[in-house]
Amino acid sequence: MCSSPLVGRERERRLLRAAATPGTVTLLAGAAGTGKTRLVRELHDPHGTAVLAGHCPPGAEPFPFAPLIEALRRVPVPGGLSPLCGALRALLPEHADRLPPAPEPAADPASGSHRLYRALTELLDALEPTVLVLEDVHWADPDTRDLLAYLTPRLPAHLGLVLTYRPEDLPRSFPVAALAARTPPGTGHRELTLGPLTPHDLLALAEHALPGGAPTLEDARRLHAWTGGLPLAAVETLYGLAASGDGSDPRPRIPDRPPVPPSLRDWLLDRLHALDGDARRLVRAACVLGGPATEPLIAHVAELTPARADRALSRACRSGLLTPTAPATLAPATPLLAQVCHASLPHGKRRRLHRVALAALALSAEPPHARLARHAREAGLLEEWTDHAERAADHALEQGEDSTAVVLLRDALTRPDLPSRRRRDLALKLGRAALTGISAEHAIARLREVLATPGLPAAERGELRMELGLLLLNQAAQNRSARGELVRAAAELAERPDLAARAMCALAVPRSTPDSVDTHRRWMDQALAAAHSSHDTTVAHTVAVNHATLLAQVGDPAAWKVELPAPGTPHDPPTPDTLARRREFARGSLNLADAAVMLGHYERADGHLDDAAAWSGADDAPYIHESVRALRLTLDWARGRWQGLAEEVDRHRESPRLAHLHSVTAELGLLRAALALAQGDPGLARTLLVRIRPGPGGAAEAPGGPVGGGGQEAPPDYTVPVRAFAAGLLARMATAQGEPARAWGHVEDLVSLIAAKGIWVWAADLLPGMEALVECGRGAVARDLCARLRAGLRDTDAPAAAACLLRLEAALAGHRGHHDRALLLYAEAEDAYRAMPRPYDAAQVREACARVHFARPRGEGAEPGVAALRAALKEYAGLGATWDAARVRRLMRSHGVTPAAAPARPHHDRRLSPREGEIADLAARGRTNREIAALLHLSPRTVETHVANALSKLGLRSRRDLTPPPD
Structure with a gap:
């Protein structure tokens, strides 16, 4: 971690530098990997005081006075030491020429130890003002512990003592915190504890480790969820990503589950192997379970008796590898640990543990089918895997959690020997669930694969084709391809008016196809007739929404009179019927808002956007949610509300959630291009437009x-x-x-x-x-x-x-x-x-x-x-x-008129936002964008946008024209 910047520790660094002075004892606690060593490196030469550092090595065999010897072996030994210090010749042979002759052997071991304690204390007292740092004192040998117990009450006035340790590894026989209480009167003492870093801290680390990737706060949040904010894990992950990337991957630079570098994997496994056998079995069982679990369930999977499990659980929790997630449940400390531990299990043992977990969870009153599907898959029980995955997806769809259903169904469809009938049913459900999502490429590929199956009946083929057409239309923005699929689907579904109506009303909405408005109206007439004959209220709602959309898209005033399906009230129980009505109402509101923006009815658009947002969420209907956000930004552009708009558009465009939502990214790209052109950057505008x-x-x-x-x-x-x-x-x-x-x-x-x-x-x-x-x-x-x-x-x-x-x-x-x-x-x-x-x-x-x-x-x-x-x-x-x-x-x-020069307003101009003013001041002082980004925990791209906005508002052409405000 030495090559990484110190982030998120400014307060601790300030306190440590203030406390680590002669005549002071400082205790620095922190779990493994929290960056204690990185922090104490900031102590070198504070105020001209020498800093000596020694480490307590791990190991079963004690090494007497190991950290003291490491710290003192390169220190010039001062002259004038008493004959007592001759006792140090055996410990410090490299300084034998500067030490007095060795005294006569002590009468007994206790006297010899006491003589060494006194000699070491005298040597430390004879040094210049010094801060002595002893790291990892939880591994301190017995002699070092006894020396510290002797030294702290007699701490020399010009010696500062800093001790670092892991609370989870500290022996109960060595209460380090008690040392501070033994200091003599007038001796200062302070205790500091390092916790995890925040997502903002990790963003600064990511910007340092991935300079070309322009990581975002969302990237940092994913990294935080993966590592728990542990600095060592975060740094190793980031440098692993930097070493493996070639700059051509369009995916987020920090994925949800980053690859684990070998060094980080081995460090985690070392921590796991440091546990005793029973505690290690419990951690492995928890990692196999993969989520919060009760203590009895973890013990059952680990195959431990309640008494053994109870004792081992306390050791596993104390190690920090298991952590409470609720009053009655535990889980692995981080997803990173769970993956490393799970992957390290031998194949046979891993399968056996998953079978035990599957059998135990299946006995629940309400079986968690999503978890059961995972255990069945890992246990090699393919039929059970498919059954549980489908049940979990059905439950998610009933609750309106379509994104969850998409993940489950995509996973189930990876089964290589899935029967064709089962594959068709799962692909259909996947297509329906993906319609509300933001990434449909896998669903499109699966539907095309199933459609290629020979011998499918016409109605089944038509239903599959309709779902494919709808996905191509909405998520993939492939209107012409979608039209071909939907036209064929409508013909194949002649005997299924409920499904045919959905295909027809989709064809009725005008897109970029060459169909005339009369053709769209004819499709709508057929859809209305099919919906009427189906007697299906859900289909009637879908057709009504598309009818309103058609009328609005062609500027027909009757659009605003079409009655959308009533969403009910927020207090209505979430039945499949109420969820369907709410979703159709939100979709209809979004479509009408989109048309209103295009037509120029902005107040009307506001109302429909409010309705769409009220009845959709980022998780249950992400497609609608993201579209609403993009339309609100479009309204800001049209209304001239440009203050900070470029930055806001960039922030949304960079979101990995939109990677495959082409229609929304196109709208955001257009807004950014329009702003760039108006604000004097036609090059950027052209680059965005040609996409x-x-x-x-x-x-x-x-x-x-x-x-x-x-x-x-x-x-x-x-x-x-x-x-x-x-x-x-x-x-x-x-x-x-x-x-x-x-x-x-x-x-x-x-x-x-x-x-x-x-x-x-x-x-x-x-x-x-x-x-x-x-x-x-x-x-x-x-x-x-x-x-x-x-x-x-x-x-x-x-x-x-x-x-x-x-x-x-x-x-x-x-x-x-x-x-x-x-x-x-x-x-x-x-x-x-x-x-x-x-x-x-x-x-x-x-x-x-x-x-x-x-x-x-x-x-x-x-x-x-x-x-x-x-x-x-x-x-x-x-x-x-x-x-x-x-x-x-x-x-x-x-025309011979001299226009007034663009005003060069000062940085405190009221039209500069506080952040723009702050960044403009730093730029005026000569700071680069990257330096400003590191200082303010922003991305360089965000800083670049703020500088451009500030220059535009100040009427300046170059950052060289910026002048710092008077101090």
């Missing part, structure tokens, strides 16, 4: 990598609104670079798709590319497009698309020289944006108005044009849109 839309008509790359049939999965096929957002941003950048033809190229295929589908409410974000038609000299195409957009928005309720139409009409009017009409249309568009509100778009309209004013003949519009630019500049500056503000300043200068 979603590489080029005109191109396919996006899969953020999580290929998964699926044959080991490859098609890149995500994002919804049209998501792709339109990306295309619009790319078009803005192309226009800014003077390339209007390329800007139109970014949106052309999406405009064609929207026209083919007839869903013009999706066109709002394509405006920059459509406006570019005017600059390309393709006014006729732009006018035709404007007419089709106007017709397509008739009878819809879509404020964002309506404002887009006004801006496009205004751009056409301005290009044709109809300046008054253009200004009138822009004024209507600005009012529409402020009503939503969308202040960034409103500022862009102000800027467009200025350009119309400047286009008037004979300079008639110069004064109102400048006023409009000043208003736009003020709004851009308030938002932090430095890219736009710079463009407006250039335009003002081109």
Whole structure:
């Protein structure tokens, strides 16, 4: 641990340095691996005082005075010692030339020992001011113990004594704490105890050990859960990960169950083998049980009698390898220990212990089927494994714990000789459970494998295909592939209207497929009819949610009148029916919120998001939960609430929970790109955007990598609104670079798709590319497009698309020289944006108005044009849109107006958050991002974001322009 930074011990280091002074006895306690040795290394040369250190070696054979000899053998022996110190010649032969002659042998052993104690005390007293550190005194030999009992009441005034020890290994015959009570009057003493590190401490360690991995606090929490916060275990794990990684693994740098380095494994096994036989059997039994268990159960699995088990349990607990988890249960100290101990068991013994555990737990009044499945699997009882796994999954599904069911079913489906019928049933349950989750790639692969089974009846094949299609649609964002599966499933399920209705209503929701809106409506009509004929209320609820979603997605005002399934009250018992209604209500609320954000109904979106959040949770419905969080951030972007938004978006984007939830990561990537562009970093914006839309008509790359049939999965096929957002941003950048033809190229295929589908409410974000038609000299195409957009928005309720139409009409009017009409249309568009509100778009309209004013003949519009630019500049500056503000300043200068310089505000400006101010001050003092990150326990990426935000708010271009505040 010497190469790792000392984290989480600042208070202990301060107290130790203050206490470890001459004339003081300090006791430093801590379990094995808590970093006592690392901490005492901070004592070297404090205040010019020499530090001598010695270790008590472990071992059965006592080694008299071992730590004293180690500490003193390199110390120059002072002159002037009394003849008594000649007794030390045998202990310190390397100093024989500086020691007096050896005295006559003592009359008896007791006298000889007393003579040595006096001689060692005199030698220590003759040294310069010194701190003597004796480590691991729980292993101290009897002579060293007796010496300490003699020395502490006679501690020399210029000698400090520091003793480190493990309380769990301290012999009852050696009460170290009593030594401090024996010090003479005026001698100080202090007792310090080291506990585990916190997740924040482990984050600092991870940033040091994994400098290229940008670990997050969530990574640190996983490491803490794995190691219990034990410093030695955490450091060894981190350096093991650093040594094994090649930088190409897209998974979290710190997984839930990291690989165990051999050094850490052997250290843990040494601690286990240090126990006596009965205590060791109890720890192994607890590790086989794998979770909290009662003392009688642990004793039963260990095959110990109650009397032997009772005595051994106290020793196992005292060692720190077993720990209480409740008043009546115990468990291994950490999952790390449990894995190492379990893996070290011989195969035959491990199977036998699992069989004993299986038999004992099966007798419970309410058998824990999830644990029984694990024991059966490890015991090699395959049928019992499958039975218990399915029962546990069924129970989890009844309780709404779909994520738990997914884990159980995925594990059960790994059985190599699973009968085909059983495999089909388990795969179906896995598909249903995975629909609410955030990682469906395994479920998709299993469903495809089962679908390849020859001879499946049409109805069974259709049910499997429907679940596959739904997963491809929702979790994998593969709309075209999903459509093909769902269309085939609907045909195969002709005799099962309840299931066919689910496939049909999924096809009714508009996606990026080429189906027209009329086709989607026909699918919905068929779904409503099938649901009615099925007489299944659950299916009726599903269809009702998708009906509302369809109407909202096409801007039909009737969407908000569709009645969603009533969720009941929070006090209703969690029956399968109430859970299903709550889930459908949450899903419907999320879908309506998503459509409301796209349409520009932000207050309505707030209400639906509140409903979705109230009836879903991070664990029981993680897909809905994560989508709600992303939509709230989207609303913050639209409303101009950009303070700290980039950091918040980055934090969510980096979450390993979202690694395979492509639709949510795409939305977060778009938000980050939009912020980067507005805040003056088009390079970062372009990098993020090409992951979603590489080029005109191109396919996006899969953020999580290929998964699926044959080991490859098609890149995500994002919804049209998501792709339109990306295309619009790319078009803005192309226009800014003077390339209007390329800007139109970014949106052309999406405009064609929207026209083919007839869903013009999706066109709002394509405006920059459509406006570019005017600059390309393709006014006729732009006018035709404007007419089709106007017709397509008739009878819809879509404020964002309506404002887009006004801006496009205004751009056409301005290009044709109809300046008054253009200004009138822009004024209507600005009012529409402020009503939503969308202040960034409103500022862009102000800027467009200025350009119309400047286009008037004979300079008639110069004064109102400048006023409009000043208003736009003020709004851009308030938002932090430095890219736009710079463009407006250039335009003002081109018209002979000198814009006010961007204000260089001091670090204590009220618009800097406290954290931004703190980081800006450190950056101004010359600290690097990594140094700031280590100091404040943040990730370097977070520091980078804070510095960028601070520079933007302060109107500075470089961190070199930062100036530290006066001291």
